[in-house]
Amino acid sequence: MIYAxxxxxxxxxxLLITLFFLRGNAxxxxxxxxxxxxxxxxxxxxxxxxxxxxxxxEHNTAVFLSPIVEELLKCMPxxxxxxxxxxxxxxxxxxxxxxxxxxTFENCCHLLSVGASSLLFVLIRGLAVGVMHIVCTTAxxxxxxxxxxxxxxxIAGILGALSLAVGFHGLYNLLVxxxxxxxxxxxxxxxxxxxxxxxxxxxxxxxxxxxxxxSVQEPGQDLPESPPQ
Amino acid sequence: xxxxTWETVIxxxxxxxxxxxxxGSIRLLRRRPRSLTVFYFHFAIISDLTAMLYWLAFDLLxxxxxxxxxANEFAEAAAFLMLAASLNAAEGGSFRxxxxxxxxxxxxxxxxxxxxxxxxxEWAEFILGGAAFTYFxxxxxxxxxxxxxLNRCQWIVLGAGSLVVLLLQLGWxxxxxxxPVMDHIATAPAVAMVLLWIIRLVRAIRRxxxxxxxxxxxxxxxxxxxxVMYMTTGWWYLAAELLNIIITPLMLLQLERxxxx
Numbered sequence: 117m118i119y120a121x122x123x124x125x126x127x128x129x130x131l132l133i134t135l136f137f138l139r140g141n142a143x144x145x146x147x148x149x150x151x152x153x154x155x156x157x158x159x160x161x162x163x164x165x166x167x168x169x170x171x172x173x174e175h176n177t178a179v180f181l182s183p184i185v186e187e188l189l190k191c192m193p194x195x196x197x198x199x200x201x202x203x204x205x206x207x208x209x210x211x212x213x214x215x216x217x218x219x220t221f222e223n224c225c226h227l228l229s230v231g232a233s234s235l236l237f238v239l240i241r242g243l244a245v246g247v248m249h250i251v252c253t254t255a256x257x258x259x260x261x262x263x264x265x266x267x268x269x270x271i272a273g274i275l276g277a278l279s280l281a282v283g284f285h286g287l288y289n290l291l292v293x294x295x296x297x298x299x300x301x302x303x304x305x306x307x308x309x310x311x312x313x314x315x316x317x318x319x320x321x322x323x324x325x326x327x328x329x330x331s332v333q334e335p336g337q338d339l340p341e342s343p344p345q
Numbered sequence: 346x347x348x349x350t351w352e353t354v355i356x357x358x359x360x361x362x363x364x365x366x367x368x369g370s371i372r373l374l375r376r377r378p379r380s381l382t383v384f385y386f387h388f389a390i391i392s393d394l395t396a397m398l399y400w401l402a403f404d405l406l407x408x409x410x411x412x413x414x415x416a417n418e419f420a421e422a423a424a425f426l427m428l429a430a431s432l433n434a435a436e437g438g439s440f441r442x443x444x445x446x447x448x449x450x451x452x453x454x455x456x457x458x459x460x461x462x463x464x465x466x467e468w469a470e471f472i473l474g475g476a477a478f479t480y481f482x483x484x485x486x487x488x489x490x491x492x493x494x495l496n497r498c499q500w501i502v503l504g505a506g507s508l509v510v511l512l513l514q515l516g517w518x519x520x521x522x523x524x525p526v527m528d529h530i531a532t533a534p535a536v537a538m539v540l541l542w543i544i545r546l547v548r549a550i551r552r553x554x555x556x557x558x559x560x561x562x563x564x565x566x567x568x569x570x571x572x573v574m575y576m577t578t579g580w581w582y583l584a585a586e587l588l589n590i591i592i593t594p595l596m597l598l599q600l601e602r603x604x605x606x
Contacts, residue, residue, distance in 0.1 A: 286415060290407065291406070
């Protein structure tokens with residue numbers, strides 16, 4: 117048994133103090149990292165509760181229910197960001213940081229409970245689960261941004277974007293839950309998707325100087341001037 | 346080949362068709378970037394594809410495991426809501442315009458969800474998924490009424506068909522000794538109704554009816570086919586899934602007409 121709250125306190129306090137010394141995107145990034153960690157802790161509580169309510173085994177809860185709970189909790193701060201109407205690149209930074217914070221805290225707790233003696237295990241944990249959370253949150257943010265651009269940020273649009281993240285997360289958990297060939301596919305999936313997302317990101321947000329840095333865009337800015345439906 | 350292998354093959358085929366439909370909808374979205382109908386349809390098909398891939402992986406890896414509520418149910422609920430939003434964008438009007446039809450569609454959806462819970466035993470997935478599906482059916486009914494896609498006779502056939510399907514399903518659940526026979530008796534009319542939807546859609550295409558009306562008919566065929574897939578197992582399920590494979594690109598084709606100059 118590990119004391120997840122204590123671990124969170126230990127990691128969060130230095131980051132919290134850092135916030136007083138930072139401004140702009142750096143502060144936003146650290147704050148989002150913290151939010152991701154808190155979301156991870158809450159997700160663990162809620163998944164445990166759902167396990168009791170549904171009478172599922174620990175394995176089934178981790179494979180089937182946890183992806184939904186975790187993605188819902190990561191989605192909430194992003195939706196709050198959207199309500200505050202930040203620029204698109206700010207939202208992307210926040211989403212990546214939330215994913216990274218979530219993955220960091222989850223990895224910390226996991227390594228403390230099962231040990232970190234095997235380098236291969238640690239690498240898989242970092243490159244697969246770590247990247248998967250970042251990919252899911254970034255895809256979710258991209259989905260929400262596309263919805264906002266099309267003036268389609270409705271319940272259906274939000275659920276649609278969320279279903280992509282939940283589906284990807286669920287598929288990963290399902291693939292790695294069974295040992296053998298499927299687990300290798302599962303471990304490779306986040307890295308491949310991260311590469312594809314990075315390519316998509318460069319296509320969607322080419323920098324003004326031709327670099328791949330995201331340019332600042334307002335909602336609906338790129339839409340052509342054809343009459344609405 | 347065994348039934349399970351056939352199921353996996355046809356689910357894989359369905360996923361391949363969905364990938365093709367997603368590619369087609371991306372092309373369409375580039376031609377009509379402001380069209381909300383195309384936008385919602387595109388995301389609905391992506392959600393459906395996510396659900397299908399998840400189901401395929403589950404089928405291959407953990408078929409014997411109990412699944413209370415999982416990512417595919419979530420993706421399916423999202424797909425229903427987005428298809429409903431796509432219909433709303435294609436055809437205006439309000440629920441007040443079609444109170445009777447919407448009320449009957451709601452009753453049909455709620456009864457179906459209740460039957461699924463009784464049959465499957467997993468209340469969470471069917472209550473949450475059932476709510477989204479019932480809303481989708483209500484939007485279908487409203488759009489059918491508002492667009493005038495069905496005449497009076499066809500409405501009567503739809504109403505009677507729905508009632509027969511519900512009663513037979515209830516009989517199937519209540520009358521356990523006759524399950525093997527009742528399975529066929531209860532499912533055959535439901536599959537026949539899917540064929541009727543497809544025939545009506547083909548007639549609409551031949552007559553050159555408006556793209557909105559054809560799209561609504563294609564989505565309604567999809568809704569009915571999904572209902573049949575939820576209520577059946579075995580070979581009947583495969584038959585319904587094959588029909589679903591035909592209907593999915595048909596929905597996209599109706600939107601292609603929208604993008605024509």
